[in-house]
Amino acid sequence: MNEADRLKAFEERIRRGEKIEPGDWMPDEYRRQLIRMISQHAHSEVVGMLPEGAWITRAPNLRRKLVLLAKVQDEAGHGQYLYHAAETLGATREEMIEALLSGRAKYSSIFNYPSLSWADMGVIGWFVDGAAILNQTMLARCSYGPYSRANIRISAEESFHMKQGKEQVILMSQGSPLQRSMVQDAANRWWWPTIMMFGPHDHDSPNSPVLIRWGIKTKTNDQLRQDFVNQVAPEVLELGLSLPDPELHFDQASGNWLIGPIDWDEFWRVVKGDGPCNAERMAARRKAHADGEWVREALAGYAERQPAA
Amino acid sequence: MKAELREALANYLTAIGDDELILAHRDSEWAGHAPILEEDIGFANLALDELGHASIWYRLAAELLDEDPDRHPDALVFTRPASEFRNVQMVELPNGDWAFSMLRQYLFDASEQVRLSALAASKHPELAQAAVKIRTEELYHIRHTSAWVRRLGLGTQQSNRKMQTALDLLYPRALQLFTEETGEAELASAGLVPRPDRLLASWASQVSEELIASELRLPDGNLSTPAGRNAHTSHLEPLVAELQQVARLEAEIAW
Amino acid sequence: MKDTQWPIYQVFHQEQPDRPHTNAGAVHAPDAELALQNARDVFVRRPDCVSLWVVPADQIFSLTAEEIERAGLPPTPAGNGDSQRYLVFLKRTQAGSHEHVGAVSASSGPAALGEAVRSFGTEEALVWWVVPEGLVERTDAAEVGSLFGPAKDKPYRDQAFYHTTTLMRQIRGRPRQET
Numbered sequence: 230m231n232e233a234d235r236l237k238a239f240e241e242r243i244r245r246g247e248k249i250e251p252g253d254w255m256p257d258e259y260r261r262q263l264i265r266m267i268s269q270h271a272h273s274e275v276v277g278m279l280p281e282g283a284w285i286t287r288a289p290n291l292r293r294k295l296v297l298l299a300k301v302q303d304e305a306g307h308g309q310y311l312y313h314a315a316e317t318l319g320a321t322r323e324e325m326i327e328a329l330l331s332g333r334a335k336y337s338s339i340f341n342y343p344s345l346s347w348a349d350m351g352v353i354g355w356f357v358d359g360a361a362i363l364n365q366t367m368l369a370r371c372s373y374g375p376y377s378r379a380n381i382r383i384s385a386e387e388s389f390h391m392k393q394g395k396e397q398v399i400l401m402s403q404g405s406p407l408q409r410s411m412v413q414d415a416a417n418r419w420w421w422p423t424i425m426m427f428g429p430h431d432h433d434s435p436n437s438p439v440l441i442r443w444g445i446k447t448k449t450n451d452q453l454r455q456d457f458v459n460q461v462a463p464e465v466l467e468l469g470l471s472l473p474d475p476e477l478h479f480d481q482a483s484g485n486w487l488i489g490p491i492d493w494d495e496f497w498r499v500v501k502g503d504g505p506c507n508a509e510r511m512a513a514r515r516k517a518h519a520d521g522e523w524v525r526e527a528l529a530g531y532a533e534r535q536p537a538a
Numbered sequence: 539m540k541a542e543l544r545e546a547l548a549n550y551l552t553a554i555g556d557d558e559l560i561l562a563h564r565d566s567e568w569a570g571h572a573p574i575l576e577e578d579i580g581f582a583n584l585a586l587d588e589l590g591h592a593s594i595w596y597r598l599a600a601e602l603l604d605e606d607p608d609r610h611p612d613a614l615v616f617t618r619p620a621s622e623f624r625n626v627q628m629v630e631l632p633n634g635d636w637a638f639s640m641l642r643q644y645l646f647d648a649s650e651q652v653r654l655s656a657l658a659a660s661k662h663p664e665l666a667q668a669a670v671k672i673r674t675e676e677l678y679h680i681r682h683t684s685a686w687v688r689r690l691g692l693g694t695q696q697s698n699r700k701m702q703t704a705l706d707l708l709y710p711r712a713l714q715l716f717t718e719e720t721g722e723a724e725l726a727s728a729g730l731v732p733r734p735d736r737l738l739a740s741w742a743s744q745v746s747e748e749l750i751a752s753e754l755r756l757p758d759g760n761l762s763t764p765a766g767r768n769a770h771t772s773h774l775e776p777l778v779a780e781l782q783q784v785a786r787l788e789a790e791i792a793w
Numbered sequence: 794m795k796d797t798q799w800p801i802y803q804v805f806h807q808e809q810p811d812r813p814h815t816n817a818g819a820v821h822a823p824d825a826e827l828a829l830q831n832a833r834d835v836f837v838r839r840p841d842c843v844s845l846w847v848v849p850a851d852q853i854f855s856l857t858a859e860e861i862e863r864a865g866l867p868p869t870p871a872g873n874g875d876s877q878r879y880l881v882f883l884k885r886t887q888a889g890s891h892e893h894v895g896a897v898s899a900s901s902g903p904a905a906l907g908e909a910v911r912s913f914g915t916e917e918a919l920v921w922w923v924v925p926e927g928l929v930e931r932t933d934a935a936e937v938g939s940l941f942g943p944a945k946d947k948p949y950r951d952q953a954f955y956h957t958t959t960l961m962r963q964i965r966g967r968p969r970q971e972t
Contacts, residue, residue, distance in 0.1 A: 250887060468964065
């Protein structure tokens with residue numbers, strides 16, 4: 230079979246809704262795009278542990294402390310599943326980590342924003358994990374088997390992440406004046422970054438067409454973004470909180486909640502590494518990696534010296 | 539049970555609850571910073587378990603004091619000044635490197651093995667039941683941390699040196715887990731808690747076997763008698779300030 | 794400096810005693826004991842596991858249906874090398890994971906693959922895995938309580954623990970508060 234025929238057969242499999250599995254023939258571009266996407270997703274989970282991990286020591290009661298630690302632990306677990314999905318495509322974890330720490334690989338820009346108060350924990354859970362769930366639910370239908378399965382497992386675990394956050398926002402919004410102002414401030418800071426999590430508008434996304442054609446994505450950035458706004462905006466308003474968008478309104482004709490213009494300058498600045506916390510996040514991950522080197526070496530050394538089974 | 543015994547037992551349980559809480563708090567600081575992703579997950583698991591255990595001990599203490607078990611644990615953790623915490627000094631120390639944190643967890647897990655086995659025979663039935671349940675979880679802890687101690691001790695010259703430095707710091711401090719506190723002798727006589735000197739003997743023999751197998755040297759010579767649990771290092775104040783920072787923003791509100 | 798993230802171990806879990814072990818995923822670990830512990834921490838944070846197996850990924854011999862079609866089965870070696878038991882795992886469907894189906898005896902990995910296809914040949918399989926039984930590290934029945942029990946005591950990992958729907962409904966029912 231020549232390349233053109235192979236490609237045709239491959240695209241037929243995708244059209245039929247078949248899963249592509251490790252070892253199956255796939256175009257180089259498909260493999261490349263998936264490794265990029267999956268490793269970026271994995272890096273996001275790992276970096277995502279940092280803005281929330283910082284607040285575990287300050288959780289205001291034992292229940293919240295347990296829940297936040299369990300959530301952060303899950304995020305590490307999700308990173309683990311995702312790195313493994315990328316490994317099935319031939320990437321090694323050593324390479325992927327090196328790419329992240331050297332600045333070559335990207336991760337979701339949402340994690341370059343600082344977590345400034347305890348109320349951020351509620352808002353991050355509701356908004357950011359809510360957005361992630363929409364994305365992951367879509368990716369669960371991805372044509373590449375291991376990535377699809379990883380997203381199924383992640384989505385099942387992620388639902389508590391969103392709900393614990395939403396629960397906190399609800400309670401704070403109905404709580405003391407201090408709590409209400411704290412959670413309003415958090416919502417003001419996290420709304421637009423969450424909106425931007427879904428990426429550039431469809432007409433500005435160079436990767437999207439091929440990702441959709443090959444079943445890697447099954448919904449566009451704008452579609453997911455709209456789903457998110459429809460889901461979350463009305464409930465935030467029902468709680469008596471406001472959102473930092475004077476143009477936000479319900480459009481009767483389309484049945485959608487419409488938002489104002491997105492500040493793409495900010496988006497690109499943060500993606501390119503100039504966000505409020507980019508340097509801090511990367512420094513933390515580089516330190517953890519460097520500090521851990523003697524540990525990884527020690528255990529590899531011990532294993533080498535054990536008698537063979 | 540006599541009133542004095544009830545109070546003494548409540549104090550005992552609060553103290554071991556404080557050990558679990560403060561250690562869990564320290565362990566949780568590793569999330570996102572562990573040497574490898576699998577340990578971001580694994581070490582957090584130990585912390586989650588310890589937090590759960592702290593709640594169990596605090597709730598038992600509440601019942602003995604006729605306090606509301608649903609409210610008392612948070613009251614203990616989030617409203618007491620640092621000076622009233624009764625944890626041992628070992629658990630409040632900053633995390634140091636991975637060798638320090640892992641070895642500390644191991645020494646503590648080993649103490650729990652011996653303490654929980656003894657508490658399983660307590661004449662206070664609720665305490666005996668709780669000990670049995672917690673001991674099941676702790677079996678995994680000691681398996682995990684002893685495997686790591688062995689591997690770090692025997693791994694490389696560098697890891698062995700780091701473990702030795704950590705052991706030199708930690709071993710004398712660990713002895714404080716077995717000092718006899720006020721009221722403890724009466725509790726032991728009443729069959730409610732084990733005698734601490736017996737616990738120390740079991741613990742010392744168990745850990746020395748593991749540590750020697752890991753090519754680590756135990757301190758020689760006489761170690762000074764550890765302080766009582768009401769004596770803390772300078773590290774506890776800032777720890778408690780951080781722990782209580784958000785809770786203290788406003789009293790009596792629900793988070 | 795060259796980093797090691799440790800070798801990969803494939804993990805198989807058994808959710809109920811009467812179900813076969815299936816491939817849950819993989820962990821990085823320096824050795825089998827830590828692979829088992831890591832597998833427990835990575836894959837058993839929620840309940841429903843009674844047994845875990847881990848196997849070094851580089852010791853698994855693999856054969857796909859596509860390869861069999863193209864090149865036939867691996868040849869049976871002449872003579873009798875030392876025979877050992879190999880556990881056999883099958884992936885039957887695209888979306889499914891490898892499942893433990895049984896064991897064969899053979900003198901090498903490729904021979905074991907051939908034996909597996911012949912022995913379990915009525916099975917429609919997409920991918921065959923065999924691994925020497927001696928390399929499979931397993932959890933003990935006696936350890937089930939301490940390994941898998943604790944996951945049952947963490948209801949806060951279950952989304953049903955958070956009553957956001959009820960809370961929203963209560964708030965909708967109230968007259969609007971003055972903020």
